Amino acid sequence: MNDNNKTGATLVVGGGIxxxxxxxxxxxxxxxxxxLEKGPSIGGVMAQLDKTFPTNDCxxxxxxxxxxxxxxHPNITIITDGEIEQLAGEAGDFVVTVRKGPRxxxxxxxxxxxxxxxxxxVHQKGYGESPPEDLHLTPLEVEQIEAILQEYRDKxxxxxxxxxxxxxxxxxxxxxxxxxxxxxxxxPLSLIYNxxxxxxxxxxxxxxxxxxxxxQGTACHVRGAKxxxxxxxxxxxxxxGNNTDDLFFTLETVNCVGACALAPVIMxxxxxxxxMTPRKVDAVIDKYYKEGKVHAS
Amino acid sequence: MQANSVQDDTRNKPxxxxxxxxxxxxxxxxxxxxxxxxxxxxxFVEEIKRRKAEADIEVKTTGCHGFCERGPIVxxxxxxxxxxxxKPEDAPAVVDSILNGKKVIERLLYVDPNTQERVITVDxxxxxxxxxxLILGNNGKVDPTKIEDYLGVEGYKALKSVxxxxxxxxxxxxxxxxxxxGRGGAGFLTGQKxxxxxxxxxxxxxxxxxxxxxDPGAYMDRSVLEGNPHSVLEGMTIGAYxxxxxxxxxxxxxEYPLAIKNLGIAIEQAKQAHFLGRDxxxxxxxxxxxxxxxxxxxxxxxxxxxxxxxxxERSPEPRIRPPYPAESGLWGKPTNxxxxxxxxxxxxxxxxGAEWYAxxxxxxxxxxxxxxxxxxxxxxxxxxxxxxxxxxxIIYDIGGGIPNNKEFKAVQTGGPSGGCVPANLLDLxxxxxxxxxxxxxxxxGGMVVMDEDTCxxxxxxxxxxxxxxxxxxxxxxxxxxxxxxYDIVERITKGNGKEDDIVxxxxxxxxxxxxxxxxxxxxxANPVLSTIRYFHDEYKAHIEEKRCPAxxxxxxxxxxxDPELCGGCTVCAKACPCGAIIGEPKKVHKIDQxxxxxxxxxxxxxxxxxxxxxxxxxxxx
Numbered sequence: 001m002n003d004n005n006k007t008g009a010t011l012v013v014g015g016g017i018x019x020x021x022x023x024x025x026x027x028x029x030x031x032x033x034x035x036l037e038k039g040p041s042i043g044g045v046m047a048q049l050d051k052t053f054p055t056n057d058c059x060x061x062x063x064x065x066x067x068x069x070x071x072x073h074p075n076i077t078i079i080t081d082g083e084i085e086q087l088a089g090e091a092g093d094f095v096v097t098v099r100k101g102p103r104x105x106x107x108x109x110x111x112x113x114x115x116x117x118x119x120x121x122v123h124q125k126g127y128g129e130s131p132p133e134d135l136h137l138t139p140l141e142v143e144q145i146e147a148i149l150q151e152y153r154d155k156x157x158x159x160x161x162x163x164x165x166x167x168x169x170x171x172x173x174x175x176x177x178x179x180x181x182x183x184x185x186x187x188p189l190s191l192i193y194n195x196x197x198x199x200x201x202x203x204x205x206x207x208x209x210x211x212x213x214x215x216q217g218t219a220c221h222v223r224g225a226k227x228x229x230x231x232x233x234x235x236x237x238x239x240x241g242n243n244t245d246d247l248f249f250t251l252e253t254v255n256c257v258g259a260c261a262l263a264p265v266i267m268x269x270x271x272x273x274x275x276m277t278p279r280k281v282d283a284v285i286d287k288y289y290k291e292g293k294v295h296a297s
Numbered sequence: 298m299q300a301n302s303v304q305d306d307t308r309n310k311p312x313x314x315x316x317x318x319x320x321x322x323x324x325x326x327x328x329x330x331x332x333x334x335x336x337x338x339x340x341f342v343e344e345i346k347r348r349k350a351e352a353d354i355e356v357k358t359t360g361c362h363g364f365c366e367r368g369p370i371v372x373x374x375x376x377x378x379x380x381x382x383x384k385p386e387d388a389p390a391v392v393d394s395i396l397n398g399k400k401v402i403e404r405l406l407y408v409d410p411n412t413q414e415r416v417i418t419v420d421x422x423x424x425x426x427x428x429x430x431l432i433l434g435n436n437g438k439v440d441p442t443k444i445e446d447y448l449g450v451e452g453y454k455a456l457k458s459v460x461x462x463x464x465x466x467x468x469x470x471x472x473x474x475x476x477x478x479g480r481g482g483a484g485f486l487t488g489q490k491x492x493x494x495x496x497x498x499x500x501x502x503x504x505x506x507x508x509x510x511x512d513p514g515a516y517m518d519r520s521v522l523e524g525n526p527h528s529v530l531e532g533m534t535i536g537a538y539x540x541x542x543x544x545x546x547x548x549x550x551x552e553y554p555l556a557i558k559n560l561g562i563a564i565e566q567a568k569q570a571h572f573l574g575r576d577x578x579x580x581x582x583x584x585x586x587x588x589x590x591x592x593x594x595x596x597x598x599x600x601x602x603x604x605x606x607x608x609x610e611r612s613p614e615p616r617i618r619p620p621y622p623a624e625s626g627l628w629g630k631p632t633n634x635x636x637x638x639x640x641x642x643x644x645x646x647x648x649x650g651a652e653w654y655a656x657x658x659x660x661x662x663x664x665x666x667x668x669x670x671x672x673x674x675x676x677x678x679x680x681x682x683x684x685x686x687x688x689x690x691i692i693y694d695i696g697g698g699i700p701n702n703k704e705f706k707a708v709q710t711g712g713p714s715g716g717c718v719p720a721n722l723l724d725l726x727x728x729x730x731x732x733x734x735x736x737x738x739x740x741x742g743g744m745v746v747m748d749e750d751t752c753x754x755x756x757x758x759x760x761x762x763x764x765x766x767x768x769x770x771x772x773x774x775x776x777x778x779x780x781x782x783y784d785i786v787e788r789i790t791k792g793n794g795k796e797d798d799i800v801x802x803x804x805x806x807x808x809x810x811x812x813x814x815x816x817x818x819x820x821x822a823n824p825v826l827s828t829i830r831y832f833h834d835e836y837k838a839h840i841e842e843k844r845c846p847a848x849x850x851x852x853x854x855x856x857x858x859d860p861e862l863c864g865g866c867t868v869c870a871k872a873c874p875c876g877a878i879i880g881e882p883k884k885v886h887k888i889d890q891x892x893x894x895x896x897x898x899x900x901x902x903x904x905x906x907x908x909x910x911x912x913x914x915x916x917x918x
Contacts, residue, residue, distance in 0.1 A: 061805070064774045064812035071617075111616035112771075156628075160609030164551075164590055191611065198612040198769075200593030201551050217513030218709060218745045219671035221759050227897055234874065234896075255595065255763065257552055258516035260671035261328045261365030261678055270554070272331035278898050279872065 011036060011096055013084065016044025020066050027075035035070065036098060037080045043067060119188045135176050135183075144169055145177055149184055158185060159195055163202065171211075172203045200255075208243040208250035210288055213267045217256035224277070225264040229253065231278035232266075235285060248292060249285075319354045319395050320374040322437055323383075326361025326520055327555060328678075329368035332382075334358075337369050340385035344392045354395060357446075360436035360524015363679040364424050367407060372437060377418040380405040410675055410697055424676045427694050429657070431665050432641050433517075433681045436524035441559045444566040447527040453572050455647035456531050459538060460580040468539040469495055472643065474651035476663035481507055481598070481636035482714065482740045483816065484662070484729040490633060493623040495540040497631035502542035504533055505627065505634040507603060508549040508556070511595040512712030513763065515743030517667040517679050518637035522549065522556035525641070526563035530586060532640035534573065535647060537584045540633050545586040548603055551593060560588060595713075595767035599815050600626075600634045602769070614769045615815035636741065638667055658684030662728035670696050672745040673703065682727070689723040692746055703748040706847075707831070711740025713760050713767075714820035716827025717753065736827040738820065752849035753832040754839050758786045760824035768817070775818035778809040782825060790850040792916075794840035799829060848912040851895045855917040858899075860885045862909035869910060872902040890917060 008031050012023045015037030023035045035042065046052070047067075049059040070076055081101035088095045105116070137145075148165040152158035162181060166173060173196055182189040196202050214229045229240060232251055236244055243250045259265050262274025266284075273284055323329075323338045341356045362370045367381035373395060380391065383405055394400045406415040407422050416422050439446035447453070459468055473488025494502065506529060510518040522529060533545045549557050564586055567573040575583045589607050591597050597606045599615045604627050606613035626632025642664060646654045655663050662684040668691065671677045675697035682691060688708060692698070699705050707717040716737035718725065725731050729739050747756065765779040782805050785798050806822030813819050829836060838844045845853040858869075858878075863885045870878040870886055877893040880886030886909075888899070900910040 060773050060777070061808045064772075065808055068812050068814070113611055113614065113616075115611050157607070157609040160589075160592070160606070164592065167592075194612045195609070198594060199591075202592055216763075218712070218743065218759070219514045219669075219677075221513075222672045222745060222747055222751050222756070224897075231874075231896060231898075234894075254552065255511065255593075255767075256513035256516070257327075258510065258519045259327050259331055259365075260514055260516055260669055261368075262331050263671060263677075265331070272327070274328075274331045277901060278896055279901060 008032060009034065011094075014044070015039070015042030015078070015080070017046040017063060017066070019044075020063075020070050023070060023076055024066065024073065027073050031075065033073075033076045035076055035078045036082050036084070037078070038083055040081050040103075042070065042078060042080065115191065115194075118190055118194075133179060135180050137176055137180060141174075141177060142180075145180060149181065153185065159187060159192065163192075163196060167202055171207045172205060175204070206243065206247070208247045209292070210248065210268050211250045211252060213252050213254040213257070214240070215255075215257045215259075215263070215265045215267070216253045217260060217263070219260035220256075220264040223263045227278050228264050228266065228276045228281065231281040232285075235281055248289070318375075320357060321354060321391070321395075322357045322359050322362075322372045322374060324360075324362040324368060324370040324437070325358040326365065326368075326436075326523060327516070328361065328365030329370060330555075332368045333385075334369035336385045337371070337383055337388065340388035341371075341392065344388045348392060348396065350392065350396060354392065357440050359439060360441050361433075361520040361679060362437045363428075363430070363433055363520075363681075364422070364676065365678040366676050371405075372419060377420065379407055379416065379419045379422055381407050423697060424678065424680075424695055427686070427690060428681050429665050429683050430681045431645055432521065432528070432638065433524075433667060433679060435528070436520065439525060441524050441526055442562050444527060444563070444570055447525070451648060452527055452644075453531055453570075455644035456534055456572060457578060459535050459647055460578055460582060465495060465539045465541060468535060468647070471651045472539070472646060475646045475654040476651075476658075476661075477639065477642055477646060477654065478662065478729065479635060480638035480642070480666065480741070482711065482738065484739060487635060487639055490623055490635070491536065491540050493621070494542075494631050494633040497624050499630060500541075501544075501630045502540060503627045503630060503632040504537045504540065504542045504545045505603070505607070505632060506533055506545070506547040506640050507598065507600070507634050507636045508547055508553075509591050509598045509603060510550060510553075510637070510741060511598045511767075512714075512741045512743045514671055514709070514745045515669050515712060515741045517669055517742055519550075519553050519556050520679055521637050521641050521667075522553070523559050526556075526560045527567065528641045528644055529560075529637055530563055530567050530573065532643035533586060534577070534584050535643050536633060536635065536640065538582055540631075542633065543583050543585070545584060546589050546607060546627075547586060548589045548591060548597070548607060550591045557588060557590065564588070594769075595763075596769045596815075596817055599817055601815065603634065604632065612769070614771045615817070617814055638742075659726065659728045661730055666727070666739070666742060668727075668742045668744045670744050670746070672709075673699055673748040673751065674746040675700050684728045685726045687724050687726055688718065691727065691744065692723070696746065699746070699748045703750065705746070706749050706751055707747045707753065709737075709745040709747065709756065709824075710743065711738035711823070712743045713763050714738060714816070714823055715740045715743075716823045717747070717756065717831060718827075719831040736823065736830055738823070750847055750849070752790075752845055752847035753828045753835050754786065754790055754845075755847075755849045757825045757828045758783070758790055761786055764817075764821045764824075768821070772813045772815075772818055774809050774812035775821060778805055778812075779821055781805060782809070782822070786825065789836065789839045790845075791852040792839070792843040792850075794836075796840065798840060799833070799836050803829060842915060844915045846914070848914050850914075853916055854895065854912050854914045855890055856888050856893060856895060856897070856899060857911050857913055857917065858886050858888055859909045859911050862907050864904075864907045864909070866904060866907070868904060869899040869902050872898050874898060 010026050010031045011034045012019045013036050015035055023033045027033045046059050046063050052059045082098045085099045086097040152162050178192055182192055216225055233239055240251050240253050264276045265274045266276055338358050345354050369383050371380040371383045390402050394402055408415055435450050469491045477487045478484040508518050596602045597613050600622050602613045602615040622632040657664050665681050665683050667681045670680050680695050705720050707719050709717045718735050718737050732739050761783040765783050768775050770776040806826045809822045810819055838846050848854050865883040867882050870880055875892050875894050877889045878886050903910045
């Protein structure tokens with residue numbers, strides 16, 4: 001590579017594990033490498049295997065780091081969806097003509113998020129377009145969601161703020177409302193689902209009147225937060241992430257509430273309870289049940 | 298009575314007081330909130346009203362004072378008298394002491410655990426002595442909901458000087474010269490980042506403040522945003538001027554409602570006072586800031602994921618870099634992302650000069666860093682120290698050592714991306730390079746102290762559980778690798794570990810490091826690899842002897858009652874939630890191992906005079 005008179009470029013044909021390894025070895029010894037692959041992506045058969053013979057090693061564990069280094073190597077250019085059309089010249093001085101298939105996607109800009117695949121209407125039509133669904137919403141619900149949507153119609157990046165506002169009103173996402181939202185904002189329901197299930201603060205399941213959040217931060221963990229959580233689970237008879245039958249409590253864990261000096265700490269609604277121990281759990285729950293009864297009567 | 302040590306002038310200047318003679322500053326941080334500080338505050342206001350002393354005494358609810366362990370904290374200025382664990386019923390006595398000749402209320406003073414002496418002023422509290430509170434210092438002096446308070450501590454002075462007398466290039470050069478590095482974790486040079494963004498083409502650029510403080514065990518960003526939001530806004534405005542951006546976004550975790558509230562108030566006030574908006578201070582420079590809320594996803598702290606989350610059009614998965622956000626970020630425009638603490642450092646550097654800032658710290662790590670010192674340590678809270686201070690100084694001198702005379706075992710730094718630093722490295726200087734070399738990292742500044750009762754394998758399991766849960770799932774190595782590593786560590790803690798599990802973990806860890814795209818995956822193996830590196834014996838004890846030396850892993854321990862010590866008081870039998878303790882009054886009790894769920898309630902309920910409940914490992918079958 002240092003000698004400017006020779007390019008020293010090499011072409012590796014086939015982007016399977018063999019081609020990838022060859023490309024890496026060549027590139028590491030200083031050659032410019034073109035890695036040519038017929039298919040739309042490199043990786044070959046090995047990427048489809050679970051285990052490799054004869055060692056029974058996990059195939060992806062071997063392959064994945066190599067895939068990444070090939071993609072990142074400054075000396076390697078990957079040409080996918082390409083085939084050799086013509087080979088001319090002689091050893092040491094070849095000229096290769098490659099025909100590259102169209103991708104219809106700007107590879108420079110694509111982040112590989114996969115959303116285009118999920119939301120392609122042609123793909124969806126393959127199963128027949130479903131007729132518009134009848135949504136069963138009460139006038140109050142329509143009023144509430146309209147109040148939220150009003151501000152965001154035809155705006156860029158509306159999804160998150162709308163979901164957040166919806167979450168503030170309902171504490172969870174009623175399915176019918178999401179469908180209504182999809183129709184009104186012209187956002188595919190699959191995409192809403194994709195975002196709504198990604199974040200911890202959102203839930204598709206109804207939540208109880210009081211949400212108990214047991215902090216599982218590191219500071220709380222070393223001071224015994226696990227035991228506190230287990231005691232809550234035992235006393236309420238539910239596992240974290242569920243509601244009590246009377247929908248009075250929802251038990252959740254949270255990664256850190258940022259009150260580490262009080263560890264182990266829990267939150268019920270917006271109230272903090274610091275220095276928790278398994279022994280205090282009963283008293284805290286009782287307090288809420290008693291207050292709940294007072295309000296009810 | 299005078300405050301005696303004058304380390305930094307920001308620390309001792311009672312700028313908060315105007316015409317009034319005394320000021321009672323009550324900590325309103327989240328820690329003190331949990332201790333019901335608002336009741337304390339009300340009691341003071343009430344008492345002062347009752348005694349008609351409003352003209353002499355001012356009550357201020359401020360941001361976090363840092364010493365959360367002893368909250369609610371009350372400081373009386375101008376004498377800097379430090380009261381701790383103050384209750385509403387203490388208010389009359391304190392007010393009385395102020396009005397009638399300065400007698401200090403002895404019982405509310407802090408008692409130094411090492412010398413057993415009562416300490417009167419803030420500066421004499423061992424927790425504060427070695428700190429250098431450049432950023433946090435003003436937290437205890439300003440009411441975060443009042444812009445006048447911030448102006449009183451030289452607030453927006455830096456912005457004025459920048460807008461009226463400096464070119465953007467000069468600002469970037471100054472930050473570069475100060476050696477400030479990103480406080481979010483990776484430690485990239487802030488000035489250099491600004492430079493790249495400043496040079497990037499296009500007229501639309503963005504500055505973003507990353508306040509998605511997801512590291513469990515770290516809460517300094519929360520404290521700065523809650524206690525001094527204007528300092529962050531000022532830093533962002535200066536940064537925006539330097540790189541040529543006109544729109545700023547603060548991305549805050551939804552778990553921090555008070556921070557969101559206070560920041561919102563601050564933005565409104567700054568707009569009113571022409572520190573934000575169009576034609577700021579008549580300089581012709583426009584800049585606006587808005588808040589964007591997260592929704593509880595750890596990976597959103599990664600900058601490309603954070604951008605995706607702000608755009609809000611898909612699930613926020615990181616993307617491959619380059620292009621870096623400084624060239625192509627939010628909506629494809631050049632975007633400069635810095636963390637809260639970094640932004641808050643900017644006005645300080647502008648005010649005091651790059652040389653002054655660069656003189657603090659070590660050769661490569663400049664300035665101060667805030668750590669949240671938590672876990673098994675006497676003085677938990679937020680500490681701000683110059684870079685290069687040793688771990689021993691932080692944990693023993695500031696933190697006051699380990700509670701109950703237990704032995705120090707390790708300190709976990711850098712959150713889930715960091716590692717555990719063992720006792721023999723206590724004299725390690727705290728800076729970016731040293732920590733990375735020790736297999737950990739600076740991270741956002743969480744410092745979780747662990748004592749002999751902490752099981753390192755359990756800690757590794759804890760972090761893996763966190764990480765596998767938070768992995769966005771885009772890279773196979775991270776998604777599947779962490780899941781597999783968790784399974785292996787879990788079986789070790791259950792006593793089913795195999796001989797070559799440690800090697801397998803190390804190999805898997807390296808694959809996850811090498812084959813993941815973003816910083817999350819690349820560092821995700823650190824907690825496991827560092828605990829294996831320093832606590833190999835503990836892993837071996839779990840695997841070979843089926844024993845948990847720290848007596849933590851449930852499947853490897855049994856609770857027993859020592860017949861020699863048991864006084865037959867029946868307290869434990871009554872407390873046991875599953876009726877596993879058999880025994881009559883005045884007779885030795887016994888635990889039925891078949892019924893025991895190992896909740897540990899018996900050990901905490903056994904009266905100290907007996908201390909009869911013991912833990913045995915390996916398990917009694």
